[in-house]
Every structure is written in C-alpha cells, then in structure tokens.
Amino acid sequence: MSESERRMIEILRILNKQNKPTGSKLIADELKEKGFNLGERAVRYHMQILDEKGYTERMGYSGRCITDLGREKLEKGLIYDQVDFIYSKFEELIYLTDFNYMNKKGNVVVNSSTIYNEESYNILKDIFASGLSVSPYVNINEVKSTGNMELKTICGTTIDGILLNEGIASQPVYGGIVQIEDNHPISFNELISYKKTSVTPLDAFIAPKMTSVLDVINEGSGHIPANFRLIPSVAKEKTMQILSKLKKLGIGGILAISDDGENILGLPVDKGMMGISIIGGITPFCAIQELGYDIDIKIGEQLENFDKLKPITHNINYNLKGISKNKESNIQFILSKSWNLIQQVDLDIEKQNGNIIANISYVNKDDLDEAMKVMEESYEKNMKYLNPHYQIISHPEDDKKVGIATVCSLSIDGLLIKNGIKSTPKYGGLLELTEPPLFIDLISYTGSTIDPHKIFIAKDMTAITTEMGPKRVLASIKEIPYVSRDYSVYFLDKLSTLGFPIYKIGKPRELTYNAKAENYNFGVVTGSGLNTIAAIKEKGINIEVKADTKLLPFENMDRL
Numbered sequence: 178m179s180e181s182e183r184r185m186i187e188i189l190r191i192l193n194k195q196n197k198p199t200g201s202k203l204i205a206d207e208l209k210e211k212g213f214n215l216g217e218r219a220v221r222y223h224m225q226i227l228d229e230k231g232y233t234e235r236m237g238y239s240g241r242c243i244t245d246l247g248r249e250k251l252e253k254g255l256i257y258d259q260v261d262f263i264y265s266k267f268e269e270l271i272y273l274t275d276f277n278y279m280n281k282k283g284n285v286v287v288n289s290s291t292i293y294n295e296e297s298y299n300i301l302k303d304i305f306a307s308g309l310s311v312s313p314y315v316n317i318n319e320v321k322s323t324g325n326m327e328l329k330t331i332c333g334t335t336i337d338g339i340l341l342n343e344g345i346a347s348q349p350v351y352g353g354i355v356q357i358e359d360n361h362p363i364s365f366n367e368l369i370s371y372k373k374t375s376v377t378p379l380d381a382f383i384a385p386k387m388t389s390v391l392d393v394i395n396e397g398s399g400h401i402p403a404n405f406r407l408i409p410s411v412a413k414e415k416t417m418q419i420l421s422k423l424k425k426l427g428i429g430g431i432l433a434i435s436d437d438g439e440n441i442l443g444l445p446v447d448k449g450m451m452g453i454s455i456i457g458g459i460t461p462f463c464a465i466q467e468l469g470y471d472i473d474i475k476i477g478e479q480l481e482n483f484d485k486l487k488p489i490t491h492n493i494n495y496n497l498k499g500i501s502k503n504k505e506s507n508i509q510f511i512l513s514k515s516w517n518l519i520q521q522v523d524l525d526i527e528k529q530n531g532n533i534i535a536n537i538s539y540v541n542k543d544d545l546d547e548a549m550k551v552m553e554e555s556y557e558k559n560m561k562y563l564n565p566h567y568q569i570i571s572h573p574e575d576d577k578k579v580g581i582a583t584v585c586s587l588s589i590d591g592l593l594i595k596n597g598i599k600s601t602p603k604y605g606g607l608l609e610l611t612e613p614p615l616f617i618d619l620i621s622y623t624g625s626t627i628d629p630h631k632i633f634i635a636k637d638m639t640a641i642t643t644e645m646g647p648k649r650v651l652a653s654i655k656e657i658p659y660v661s662r663d664y665s666v667y668f669l670d671k672l673s674t675l676g677f678p679i680y681k682i683g684k685p686r687e688l689t690y691n692a693k694a695e696n697y698n699f700g701v702v703t704g705s706g707l708n709t710i711a712a713i714k715e716k717g718i719n720i721e722v723k724a725d726t727k728l729l730p731f732e733n734m735d736r737l
Contacts, residue, residue, distance in 0.1 A: 184213055185223050189251045198239035264371045267349055274338020276483055278426055284480040287329040288458045291473040297465050304461040307394045308495035311430035311458045314486035329481050333404055333455040345412045352378025355403040357393045361501035362432045364443035365508055370624025377476045379457045384635040390464040402457030403432055410437035410451040430456035433500045443508040512622045515587050521728055522591025526671055530732040534585040538710045539578045539721040548713045555641055555712040556737040562650050563708045565676050565737040583706040586653045598665050601656045605629030607638055608652040615691045630707045634722050639711040651705035656694045659685045678704030
C-alpha cells in the first residue's frame with residue numbers, strides 16, 4: 178500500500194470514529210498524532226479524492242462525513258492492513274487510558290453490549306456477583322423507545338493502561354479460552370494472537386458452545402474467555418502492589434500471574450518476563466448467550482469516564498482459586514500440529530492414490546441424507562469454490578452418528594512440498610465473492626491454536642447457500658517463494674483438474690484478493706475443505722465441525 182493510500186485510510190478511520198461532520202484542521206491534528214505530518218491543504222486534497230470515490234461526503238461548512246461505501250472500504254477493502262490495525266487499536270486504547278486509581282478519576286476502556294429484556298439483566302447481576310468479571314462497575318443506558326439496555330463494562334485492557342501510566346510496559350499477546358476445574362484455572366484450551374488477525378481474539382470465541390461460564394459458576398468447572406499479556410519481571414513487585422489496590426477498588430479479574438520465566442496456563446514465558454492472565458471483560462455476557470438470550474457483544478471499542486460507571490452489585494463472591502500447576506499442559510498451536518500432517522501427505526496426482534489430510538465432521542445418521550443433499554446442491558452451484566471429494570466414515574464411539582470426511586486445504590501444502598515446492602499456510606480467511614473477490618476477515622495460522630475456518634463457521638459468518646447478496650466462502654492463502662512460481666503454476670493447474678479449488682495464483686508484491694505475501698514470495702488462494710460442511714450448518718442441520726483431523730487415502734473418497 179502506498180503512503181498516499183495509508184493517509185486516506187487513516188482519514189477514513191478518523192471520520193468513522195468522529196461519526197459527525199469533521200473539518201480538515203481536526204483531521205490534520207489527528208493525523209499528526211498518528212505520525213502523518215500532513216497540513217490542512219494536503220488533507221483537503223486527499224478528501225477531494227475520497228469524495229470522488231464516494232467514500233466521503235461534504236456536509237456544507239461543517240466538514241465531511243464518511244459514507245456507507247467508505248465504511249465498507251474501511252472494513253473490507255484493506256483487510257491486509259486491518260490485520261495489523263487490531264493490535265495497534267489496543268495499543269492506542271492502552272495509551273489513552275488515563276484512569277487514576279488513587280482519586281478514581283479518568284478514562285477506562287469499556288466493552289459495549291446490548292441486552293433485549295429485563296430477565297437478561299436480572300440474570301446478569303447474579304453473574305457479576307460470582308466474580309467472573311473484570312469489574313462490577315457498569316454504565317447502563319435504557320433505550321426507552323425499544324426497551325433495550327445498553328451496558329458498558331470495564332475491559333481488561335484498562336489494567337494494561339493503568340500499568341503503562343505507572344511506567345510498566347504491558348504487551349497483550351493472546352486472547353482465548355481458559356479451562357477451569359474445581360474452580361482452579363488449568364490451561365488455555367484455545368488461543369489467537371493479537372497480531373496478524375482482523376478479528377479481535379476474544380471476539381473470535383464469542384459463539385455458542387465455545388464458552389461454558391455458567392458451568393463454572395454452578396459447578397466450578399468449564400471454560401471462560403481470558404487474555405494473556407507479558408510484562409518485564411523486574412516490575413513484578415510494583416505490579417502486584419498496583420493490582421492489589423485495583424482489586425480493593427473493584428477492578429480485578431486476575432486469573433494467574435507467573436514468576437520470572439515461568440510457564441503459565443500452558444504458555445511459555447521468556448526469561449526476564451512474567452505472564453499475567455485476566456478474565457475477559459465480556460465473560461458475564463457470554464453466560465447470557467449460553468442461556469439462549471439474544472445479546473449483542475462488542476469488545477474493547479471505546480473509552481468511558483469512570484465517573485459514569487456504578488457497581489451493578491455490591492455482593493461479590495470470588496470462588497476462583499489459584500492455578501493448578503500440576504495439571505498444566507503445553508499449548509500446541511495449529512501450525513505446529515499441521516506441519517506433522519502436512520509432512521505425511523503423499524498423494525500421487527497421476528495415479529490418484531495416497532494420503533491427504535481430511536477434516537472429519539459428525540452428523541446424526543438420521544440427518545445424513547439431508548446433509549448429503551445440501552453438499553450436492555452447494556457443489557453444483559459453486560463448482561469453482563468447493564472441493565467435491567468426501568467419504569462417509571463410522572463414528573469412533575457413537576453408533577447414532579456418522580462422519581463426513583472432506584479434503585483439508587492443508588493437503589495442498591503437503592503436495593507442493595512433496596514435489597519440492599516450499600508452501601507455508603499463512604492465513605485462514607472469509608472470502609466474499611464480489612468482483613473481484615475480497616477477503617473480509619483473516620486470521621493467521623501462526624499464533625492460533627484453532628483452525629480459523631472453524632471460528633468463521635461457529636460464528637455463522639459464511640454465506641455459501643445464500644440466494645441474496647454476495648456469497649462468502651472459506652479460503653486460505655499460502656505463501657510460496659517466487660523462484661518456484663513457474664513450476665507451482667504448472668502443478669497447481671494439475672491439482673485444479675483433480676477437483677482441488679485453486680482460486681488465484683498471485684504475483685510478487687501483489688495483493689491476492691486483498692491479502693499479501695511477504696517480499697520475494699507470492700500468494701496462492703485455495704478453497705477450504707470445510708465449505709460443504711459450512712453449507713450443511715447454514716441449512717440448520719446439527720453438525721459437529723472438526724478440522725485437519727487425520728490422514729485418509731484419497732482413493733477411498735467419493736465425489737459429489
């Protein structure tokens with residue numbers, strides 16, 4: 178992206194944040210704070226270009242507003258920039274947090290959520306009373322016209338901001354799900370790195386069946402959202418003092434704190450650093466979602482003056498205990514697990530036999546015929562984007578269920594490597610089939626324990642079977658050294674004729690459907706083997722989605 182494009186994207190971000198007509202002087206000042214030394218005249222020049230593109234609109238002498246097209250461009254059009262922006266957004270919120278815990282004055286970072294009935298609110302008070310939150314302080318705004326209640330709750334990022342104000346550099350690293358047993362935090366089960374994702378990590382896990390906050394409250398065991406950061410271990414004593422004072426004030430949610438270089442909750446910590454895990458600020462709302470109530474949850478999106486927040490309850494029972502170190506396990510990231518499977522792929526394209534990596538998802542036997550019908554119809558309408566190969570296999574334990582095996586796109590990396598071409602899985606994404614197609618969300622395989630496509634399916638983000646609007650399919654981008662491009666094109670063409678969906682082969686320094694590879698490499702976009710599975714879920718058929726599960730012989734697979 179050119180410097181001029183970066184400036185225009187930053188202008189769109191400023192306008193989107195202001196949400197009102199804004200003049201060139203304010204924009205120039207905001208740009209300067211972000212490191213862009215641009216005068217008012219230059220801003221007006223860039224704004225004129227944005228007007229011409231339809232991304233902004235002049236509102237008389239008041240300034241300009243961002244248009245719906247501009248917001249769409251900001252959200253979708255530059256997804257390769259968005260994967261870096263998520264982390265920088267949290268850094269910005271940390272810097273702007275100016276809460277003074279001594280006089281209880283200043284701004285804190287808040288999550289904003291909407292509930293739609295009074296019953297949800299009454300339950301919410303009980304959940305906060307369990308202590309499974311960062312703080313019981315909330316801002317409640319009842320929308321009289323609808324009866325909805327908008328609640329702002331303190332985000333764990335506030336603690337990072339408070340530490341920074343005290344001269345302690347905190348580095349947000351992961352957001353994920355922590356397993357609790359007998360009220361002891363055991364280990365992170367799933368993680369996504371704050372870097373190289375367009376999806377806020379904890380937001381990725383706000384989906385049905387991904388959390389079990391109510392089980393933790395009622396039984397002492399389950400799974401809750403949490404995040405993880407690192408700080409220099411020399412600051413431990415001062416950090417502990419600050420955290421103690423914050424807890425007395427009503428800001429806490431600390432799950433675990435490590436010693437210098439001590440692994441914690443399954444995560445490695447480098448020598449000279451200490452790890453801190455904090456309950457996700459949206460945890461109480463996940464419990465409401467688990468009960469089946471409608472709720473709109475947004476994560477760490479804005480600042481709020483602490484004076485506007487009041488305790489939702491004064492009676493809090495902190496049932497969580499210290500970490501259980503004896504039961505900790507080491508986290509294995511998806512790419513580490515995948516490399517061992519990738520290495521064993523040995524399909525012979527000419528003979529069409531040998532092992533591929535299969536995703537195996539499970540449905541009830543009674544639903545199999547309907548599921549197969551959905552797969553067949555989806556493939557007929559989307560042959561370019563879906564892999565037709567599948568196999569029906571037995572469930573290892575439940576004779577009332579049956580497995581549907583599909584070809585995982587990581588098989589393509591294995592086949593390329595087997596033929597002397599280095600291929601590295603870079604991102605799993607959600608591809609919107611506009612003209613041209615564009616990635617609208619990306620999650621890096623590096624730093625994630627879960628296949629990104631499973632997240633998009635769990636959050637109902639695909640639109641494969643839709644008849645209205647653009648379709649959204651699951652896709653991956655792989656990175657290959659440029660020196661091997663000619664042979665790669667030849668080999669991928671052969672794979673394509675076999676039914677493997679190869680969407681696009683990029684060029685060096687080219688945006689490939691709006692995702693980019695590193696210098697001296699090119700990107701290859703391929704379809705996910707979970708697309709037909711996502712189609713089944715879209716049709717309301719209950720299916721247990723699995724990814725990159727095991728090796729299967731390709732010659733045993735059938736074709737839609």
